[in-house]
Amino acid sequence: MRLFHCLPMLALAASASFIPAQAQQGSAPSFTPKDEQVEDLPEAPGREETFGLCTACHGYRLVSNQGMTRDKWDETITWMTERHGMPDIQGADRDLILDYLATHHPPKAPARAGGFRNPFAPQ
Ligand code: HEC
Numbered sequence: 001m002r003l004f005h006c007l008p009m010l011a012l013a014a015s016a017s018f019i020p021a022q023a024q025q026g027s028a029p030s031f032t033p034k035d036e037q038v039e040d041l042p043e044a045p046g047r048e049e050t051f052g053l054c055t056a057c058h059g060y061r062l063v064s065n066q067g068m069t070r071d072k073w074d075e076t077i078t079w080m081t082e083r084h085g086m087p088d089i090q091g092a093d094r095d096l097i098l099d100y101l102a103t104h105h106p107p108k109a110p111a112r113a114g115g116f117r118n119p120f121a122p123q
Pocket residue numbers: 014015018027028029050053054055056057058062063066076077080084085086087097101
């Protein structure tokens with residue numbers, strides 16, 4: 001919850017360092033904040049923090065389109081920080097966000113591998 005309360009500040013910090021980078025490296029796909037709401041995401045600890053942090057720069061769909069292991073999500077967060085100037089989130093806040101990402105956006109099962117995968121099965 002601590003991170004959530006600092007989000008307005010984080011968003012400011014993110015946009016300040018983001019604008020020059022955007023000019024050089026192309027921009028994040030455009031989206032309207034109204035398109036997506038935190039309530040659309042599965043309810044779990046870390047939901048607000050993850051949505052708030054990641055949508056400071058781009059649509060959540062860019063995140064939810066991916067399915068990755070916790071390690072790969074960790075690399076993605078590092079990449080967002082190093083390449084795109086996302087605030088460097090460490091410690092408990094990082095764990096909270098990584099747990100949320102790894103639980104709700106796990107690697108997608110390869111189409112061939114297990115054959116049929118019941119979309120209603122609990123993850
Ligand atoms: C400071 C701005 C910023 C923040 C905050 C940010 N991103 Fe990004 N992210 C970007 C930009 C810009 C792109 C698109 C350009 C690119 O792919 O390099 C992007 C693209 C992505 C992609 C798509 C990569 C691909 O292969 O197409 C993923 C996944 C992603 N971000 C995950 C995250 C997650 C998860 C968070 C929150 C923990 C996050 N981002 C927060 C700037 C940001």
